[in-house]
Amino acid sequence: MAASRFLGLIAILALPALSGCAVLRLGAMDAAGPIAEAQRNLYFLLAIVLIFVAGPVLVLTPLIAWHYRISNKHSTFRPKWVFSWWLEGLIWIPPAGIVIGLSFLLWNYTQRLDPYRPIAASQPPLEIQAVALDWKWLFIYPEEHIAAMNELAIPVSRPVRISLTSGTVMQAMLIPRLAGQIYAMAGMRTELNLAASQPGVYRGGNVQFNGTGFAKQKFDVIALSPSDYEGWLAAVRAAANPLDPSAYAQLFEKTTPAQPILFSSAPEGLFQKILSRYQDPDMKVHR
Amino acid sequence: MNGAISPTILGRLEWLSLPFVRAWQNPTPDELIGAGAATIVVVGMAGTIALITALGKWRYLWRDWFTSVDHKKIGIMYVVLAFVMMSRAVVEGVLMRMQQATAINAPGIVEPDHFAQLFSTHGSIMIFFMAMPFLTGMINYVMPLQIGSRDVAFPLLNSISLWLTGGAAGLMMVSLVIGQFSTGGWSGYPPYTELEFSPDVGPDYWIWAVTLGSIGSTLSGLNFAVTIYKMRCAGMTMMRMPLFCWTTLCTSILMIFAMPPLTVATAMLALDRYLGFHFFTNDLGGNMMNYANLFWLFGHPEVYILILPAFGVYSEVVSTFSSKELYGYRSMVIATMSIAVMSFTVWLHHFFTMGQSASINAAFGIATMAIGVPTGVKIYDWIWTMFMGQVRFTVPMLYSLAFMMTFVLGGLTGIILAFPPLDYLVHNTLFLVAHFHNMLIPGLLYGMLAGYHYWFPKAFGFRLNEKWGQLAFGCWVVGFYLAFMPLYVLGAAGMARRTAEIFEPAFRPWLYVAGIGALILLAALVALFVQLWVSIREREANRVDAGDPWDGRGLEWSIAGPPPEYNFAVLPTVSGGDPFYTSKRNGDAYLPPERYENIEVPKNSVVGPLLGVFSAATGFALVWHMWWLAILGMLAIIITVIARSFIRDTHRIVSATEVERVDLAWRDKLFASRSISREMETTSANQGFAEVAA
Ligand code: HEM
Ligand SMILES: [Cu+2]
Numbered sequence: 001m002a003a004s005r006f007l008g009l010i011a012i013l014a015l016p017a018l019s020g021c022a023v024l025r026l027g028a029m030d031a032a033g034p035i036a037e038a039q040r041n042l043y044f045l046l047a048i049v050l051i052f053v054a055g056p057v058l059v060l061t062p063l064i065a066w067h068y069r070i071s072n073k074h075s076t077f078r079p080k081w082v083f084s085w086w087l088e089g090l091i092w093i094p095p096a097g098i099v100i101g102l103s104f105l106l107w108n109y110t111q112r113l114d115p116y117r118p119i120a121a122s123q124p125p126l127e128i129q130a131v132a133l134d135w136k137w138l139f140i141y142p143e144e145h146i147a148a149m150n151e152l153a154i155p156v157s158r159p160v161r162i163s164l165t166s167g168t169v170m171q172a173m174l175i176p177r178l179a180g181q182i183y184a185m186a187g188m189r190t191e192l193n194l195a196a197s198q199p200g201v202y203r204g205g206n207v208q209f210n211g212t213g214f215a216k217q218k219f220d221v222i223a224l225s226p227s228d229y230e231g232w233l234a235a236v237r238a239a240a241n242p243l244d245p246s247a248y249a250q251l252f253e254k255t256t257p258a259q260p261i262l263f264s265s266a267p268e269g270l271f272q273k274i275l276s277r278y279q280d281p282d283m284k285v286h287r
Numbered sequence: 288m289n290g291a292i293s294p295t296i297l298g299r300l301e302w303l304s305l306p307f308v309r310a311w312q313n314p315t316p317d318e319l320i321g322a323g324a325a326t327i328v329v330v331g332m333a334g335t336i337a338l339i340t341a342l343g344k345w346r347y348l349w350r351d352w353f354t355s356v357d358h359k360k361i362g363i364m365y366v367v368l369a370f371v372m373m374s375r376a377v378v379e380g381v382l383m384r385m386q387q388a389t390a391i392n393a394p395g396i397v398e399p400d401h402f403a404q405l406f407s408t409h410g411s412i413m414i415f416f417m418a419m420p421f422l423t424g425m426i427n428y429v430m431p432l433q434i435g436s437r438d439v440a441f442p443l444l445n446s447i448s449l450w451l452t453g454g455a456a457g458l459m460m461v462s463l464v465i466g467q468f469s470t471g472g473w474s475g476y477p478p479y480t481e482l483e484f485s486p487d488v489g490p491d492y493w494i495w496a497v498t499l500g501s502i503g504s505t506l507s508g509l510n511f512a513v514t515i516y517k518m519r520c521a522g523m524t525m526m527r528m529p530l531f532c533w534t535t536l537c538t539s540i541l542m543i544f545a546m547p548p549l550t551v552a553t554a555m556l557a558l559d560r561y562l563g564f565h566f567f568t569n570d571l572g573g574n575m576m577n578y579a580n581l582f583w584l585f586g587h588p589e590v591y592i593l594i595l596p597a598f599g600v601y602s603e604v605v606s607t608f609s610s611k612e613l614y615g616y617r618s619m620v621i622a623t624m625s626i627a628v629m630s631f632t633v634w635l636h637h638f639f640t641m642g643q644s645a646s647i648n649a650a651f652g653i654a655t656m657a658i659g660v661p662t663g664v665k666i667y668d669w670i671w672t673m674f675m676g677q678v679r680f681t682v683p684m685l686y687s688l689a690f691m692m693t694f695v696l697g698g699l700t701g702i703i704l705a706f707p708p709l710d711y712l713v714h715n716t717l718f719l720v721a722h723f724h725n726m727l728i729p730g731l732l733y734g735m736l737a738g739y740h741y742w743f744p745k746a747f748g749f750r751l752n753e754k755w756g757q758l759a760f761g762c763w764v765v766g767f768y769l770a771f772m773p774l775y776v777l778g779a780a781g782m783a784r785r786t787a788e789i790f791e792p793a794f795r796p797w798l799y800v801a802g803i804g805a806l807i808l809l810a811a812l813v814a815l816f817v818q819l820w821v822s823i824r825e826r827e828a829n830r831v832d833a834g835d836p837w838d839g840r841g842l843e844w845s846i847a848g849p850p851p852e853y854n855f856a857v858l859p860t861v862s863g864g865d866p867f868y869t870s871k872r873n874g875d876a877y878l879p880p881e882r883y884e885n886i887e888v889p890k891n892s893v894v895g896p897l898l899g900v901f902s903a904a905t906g907f908a909l910v911w912h913m914w915w916l917a918i919l920g921m922l923a924i925i926i927t928v929i930a931r932s933f934i935r936d937t938h939r940i941v942s943a944t945e946v947e948r949v950d951l952a953w954r955d956k957l958f959a960s961r962s963i964s965r966e967m968e969t970t971s972a973n974q975g976f977a978e979v980a981a
Contacts, residue, residue: 023793027780028712039708046706050699053663057695060670065688068609070677070965078675082612091667092618095660103653106706110652113708114645169479170575172640172715176781180711183641185576186478186569190642203791207715207783209472210479212399215788278570 026203027176032223033196035113035179042109046102053098115182115192119159125193126154128162129271132171132184132206134254135213140266146236147243147270150219151260155229156199162192165275167252168210175204175221183208187278196223216256236262243267298912299488304466317398320382325464354891356442357852358427361449363746365424366739370815372416372456377812379409384770384805388798391789402787403470404489408459410473411493414589415500416456418727421735422596423448423507426535429742430511432843432850433529435520435859440513442889443937444506450899451503457903458496458910462489466910469493472785474582475556477567477575482560488910491560494553495906501550501585504592508542511535520842522861526620529841529865530613533620534599537627538592544631545588552581561909576641583634591630593727595623597734598665601687604737605669607837608684609676610965612865615668622661622668629658639707640714648707655705659698666691679965681837682756686737689764690729697725700775718778721771728767736763736815744836744975748848749826753969755818762811770804773797831975832953833960837968838977840868845876847953848975853886853941856950871979877957883947887938894931898924 024030031037068075111117118125129140130152140147154160164173164184174181179194196202205218224232243263248270267273291299302308310322339345352360382397383405389395397405431439439445462468469489471480475497480490515536519528556578558564565573606613613619635643635651669691678684700722704710713719736759744750777797782789789798822829834848842859843850845867857880863869870876905920907913960976967973 023776023780023791023797025780026791026793029779036712039712042706043703043709046703046709050702053702054695054699057663057666057670058692061688061691064670064673065678065680068673068676068678070610070679076675077610077677079611081675082614082616084671087667087671088615088618091664092660095663099653099656099660102656102702106652106656107649110649110707111645113711115642115711116645169484169569170476174712174715174781174783176712180708181640181714182711183638185641188642203781205781205783207781209403209470209783209785211403211470211484214783215399215786215790218790 030177032198032200032202033178033194034119035194036177037197038109038113039180042105042113045105049098049102053095113180115180115190117193118161119193119195121157121159121195123158125159125161128152128154128160130162130164130173130184131251131271131274132164132166132168132173132210133251134168134211135206135217135256137173137204137206137217137219138167138251140271142271144233144237145265145268146233147263147266148236149257149261149263151222151262152204152219153222153224153229153232154196155226156196156223158226159193159195162194163271164190164192165271167274167277170208171206171210171217172208173204174207175202177202178204178221181207187275189275196221199223199225199228211254213254213256219260237264239264243270296913296915298908298914300465300911300913304488306464315398316396317401320397321401328460328463350891353896354446354893356438356446356889356892356895358431358439358442358445359746359850359852359854361445362424362426362428364449365420365427365452368453368456369417369421369424369735372412372420372459374812375460376409376412376417377809379405379412381805381809383409384798384802386787387789388802390787391792391795391798393788395788397787399787400467400470403472403785404468406785407469407472407489407493408462411497412456412459413727414473414593415497416452416459418593418731418735419500419504420452420456422538422593422731423452423504425600425735425738425742426507426511426538426596428746429738429843430532430535431514431518432745432846432854433532433841434515434518434523435842435855435861436514436518437853437855437858437886438518438889439510440518441510443892443894443931444510446892446895447898448503448506448510450895451499451506451902454899454903454906455496455499455503458492458499458906461907462492462496466492474586475553476582477556477559477578478569478573480556481568483568490556491910494557494560495909498550498553498557499902499906501546501553504542505546505550508539508546511539512543515539520855520858520860523866526617527861527864527866529599530602530616530619530623531596531599531841533623534595534602537623538595541588541592541595541627541630545585545592547585548581549585549589552578552585555581557909579638579641580634583637584631586637587634588630590723590726591626594730594734595626597690597731597738598623600683600734600738600741601669601690603841604683604687604741605672606865607741607839608679608681608687609673610838611672611676612840613668614671614674615664616864618664619668622664625661626658629654629661633658636705636710639710645707652705652707656702659702662698666695677965679968681740681969682751682753682760683737683741685757685760686733686740686763689760690733690737693729693733693764693767694726697722697729700725713778715784716778717774717782717784720784721774721778724767724771724774728763728771733763736760741837742843744831745834745843745848745850747826748830748832749822750829750831750836750969750973752818752822752825752829755814755821759811759814759818762807762814766804766807766809766811768804770801770808773801773804777801828971829973831973833957833975834953835867835977836973836975838868838871838965838979840865842867845870847956851946851949853888853946856880856883856946871977877954879954880950883943883950885943886941886946888941890937890939892931892937894927897927901927 028036028040031040127142131138136150138149139152166184166186170185172181172183182190182192200223202221204221242265306321306325310318386395386397466488475493555566559566565571567573567575567578633655636655639648740751835844901920901923905917908916960974962976962978963972964978
């Protein structure tokens with residue numbers, strides 16, 4: 001009886017821990033593309049080095065404090081001992097060495113994982129233009145002449161090159177299982193290269209606070225096999241829901257659509273138009 | 288009830304600006320929480336005023352405190368301000384944790400806009416009105432005593448800094464009762480905070496509160512730096528100063544150079560909002576990237592402004608409670624100075640994700656890691672200070688030990704964030720929130736609390752209760768780990784910071800643990816207040832008016848607790864580091880002076896309080912577009928400053944006989960005290976007279 005209650009207690013305590021760890025599968029720890037995978041590997045590499053950086057402090061602090069406690073009459077007391085070149089060398093040189101070593105790692109990986117760097121592949125990248133809006137994302141497929149709001153379908157294994165801008169305040173696009181984030185700013189174009197290596201649905205969203213609807217500004221990245229991707233394109237085109245002037249005007253309203261919206265056609269140069277929107281002399285956006 | 292009440296007089300103030308009216312019209316839990324907070328402010332203010340009136344203490348407060356230019360009283364007032372503001376900000380932090388724990392696929396307890404105000408006020412208060420006043424107060428109280436000076440270099444300026452900060456904190460409190468605060472976070476990034484996107488008064492409250500605070504801090508920095516350069520007593524060379532003075536110097540230099548970019552950034556944002564400039568707007572050539580650079584050109588040095596004074600406290604505490612000279616003083620000084628200089632070379636790591644080239648990111652990433660080296664050196668120096676010492680686990684020492692082990696973990700995650708490719712993943716997520724709380728709670732809060740326990744007996748003449756201190760300490764540590772470690776996991780899972788609602792059930796267990804942690808942190812705060820209450824009640828049993836309860840090392844311990852207004856009856860002369868500790872060992876401590884002299888001390892001044900009130904009124908008027916009041920306020924400021932320059936009788940004399948009387952009275956108490964060994968220092972036997980082993 002007591003034993004079973006004890007087991008029950010353990011189960012109650014263990015359950016959140018177990019279900020808790022599942023949470024990491026939402027992030028880059030469960031990478032679904034080459035960029036996030038490289039980032040995760042870098043993380044593990046760094047974590048191992050860092051154990052050696054923190055370890056000594058974590059061990060020495062309690063050990064020394066306890067050993068030299070005043071009630072321990074067996075420990076040496078040398079109040080005038082204040083310096084040793086050996087120790088001094090030990091606390092400056094190895095840490096400096098570690099930082100120099102890490103610097104090479106940092107330089108290398110930063111170049112390799114530059115969000116602007118094209119991903120090497122046999123096929124040309126899929127061009128996507130992402131527009132950050134309040135409180136939604138518009139993804140334009142310039143080569144396919146379609147657009148999608150709050151849904152980004154991409155073919156597996158083909159690199160994707162996303163150009164970003166904002167139709168409103170600064171935002172940041174993060175799809176943790178595929179790649180890191182980059183800001184989207186009005187009047188400017190930033191770029192993010194990524195790829196998915198397995199079919200699946202990956203959460204993405206804005207992580208730079210931009211007002212009331214911020215928490216709801218999420219979207220799904222749907223990675224499809226090439227044939228499914230063609231099917232998706234065909235279905236979007238067939239839907240007869242063009243991004244016409246009235247739909248364009250709605251983009252700038254502060255709303256989040258309940259469901260993703262697929263636009264069967266998007267006008268030529270839409271991204272460019274939004275990019276230069278704030279330069280438009282006819283537009284009285286201020287005041 | 289819509290629309291401005293009286294545009295000429297009250298500007299854009301509406302009935303609906305008052306949370307009470309909003310709650311009356313629309314009694315949702317969210318509005319009720321807002322109205323409740325406003326009620327607490329109003330009732331708290333009214334209660335305080337009534338209490339002071341009932342006790343007849345206005346004259347006393349005005350004469351002995353508000354108009355005082357004594358660095359010790361100013362220091363204490365800063366710390367009181369810090370505790371008041373900390374209480375509000377901790378409650379807000381807990382409220383945010385409760386919101387996130389209850390808002391998983393549910394609306395939770397507050398609306399998104401209210402949540403946004405919570406993180407904006409919490410962050411702004413913690414940085415500008417809790418941390419800054421706390422450390423400025425600590426420096427104010429301790430540094431002049433440690434260098435053997437009678438005051439800071441510019442006592443009146445010191446009072447003005449205090450009252451500017453106080454006025455700014457007042458604006459923060461008023462924003463709870465009239466109107467609402469910014470939703471743009473503590474960093475106030477445009478274009479979100481521009482008129483186009485935030486036309487309400489919120490960002491204006493933020494702008495003027497931060498601007499006033501930043502001016503106050505710049506002035507404090509100048510004051511402290513000049514004090515250290517010019518006011519050291521005979522023999523106190525730079526390399527004999529206690530380490531706390533060195534960290535103060537570095538912090539002051541950082542304040543002087545780092546606060547102006549902030550003042551400029553908020554002023555430019557104000558020009559955008561008030562006069563239609565386009566520095567940071569989306570249109571007409573504005574560019575928010577300039578704001579990001581200016582803000583973090585302040586923001587990164589700011590974190591060292593916050594952390595360095597705590598490092599100074601730890602150096603004092605570890606050395607005192609190990610009965611041992613600080614290990615590697617010279618390397619500590621070098622490390623502190625390197626940190627200060629390097630802190631200006633890393634600001635870009637706050638926006639690795641803004642699209643600049645990989646090489647720029649890498650360069651700043653490497654610079655960021657490099658700061659880790661001198662910081663690590665300091666931690667080891669404290670460890671070697673304990674090595675072969677006699678360690679006593681008093682409350683300040685407990686905070687120091689908890690700091691060393693916790694701060695290291697924050698440093699590790701700092702190195703992770705310094706790697707741009709990893710920052711891309713966790714920037715703007717709860718990982719970042721966990722990281723900076725992991726740095727600031729041990730690296731600032733624990734340090735200030737350690738200093739508070741350490742120097743409290745000096746300031747008030749009795750020790751703080753040890754048991755409640757240990758309880759509070761335990762809660763701060765356990766609460767911290769429970770509240771913030773889960774955020775690393777959530778951040779790695781991609782949970783954005785500043786999120787009012789959560790749509791991912793997998794986050795639930797971690798948010799629950801963090802919520803429990805936050806409640807424990809609240810208990811820690813309560814324990815601190817109970818400790819103060821208990822300690823005041825039993826103060827007679829814990830008096831240490833001889834002035835040296837911990838067998839201290841610096842000059843601050845060589846005088847009475849609390850010290851007289853002029854600090855030192857006769858200015859000391861020192862001939863080495865740790866001067867008081869050494870003279871106790873040499874048997875020449877407490878030597879009576881050969882003769883006493885008249886001492887000139889600065890007179891009280893109303894200029895500080897006046898400038899504080901006028902500038903807060905000006906800020907308030909600017910927020911609400913009450914132009915007449917703004918003009919009046921500015922005129923009043925100018926007139927006050929000019930009028931003051933005509934007052935030439937600014938000092939008064941404390942006569943030699945009076946100095947002698949006070950000094951002899953203290954010496955009588957001193958020689959009547961029983962000296963005690965270090966084992967007994969936390970018992971009532973401690974009267975502030977240390978037994979010196981032969
Ligand atoms: C003592 C208990 C504390 C609790 C429970 C707490 C809790 C929180 C929470 C829940 C957030 C919002 C996280 C989010 O964006 O989702 C936050 C943000 C923040 N906290 Fe704290 N915190 C505490 C102490 C501190 C201290 C001591 C400091 C600084 C000295 C501090 C500085 C900040 C700052 C700067 C922000 C960012 C605000 C923003 O997003 O603009 N906090 N804190
Ligand atoms: Cu920084």
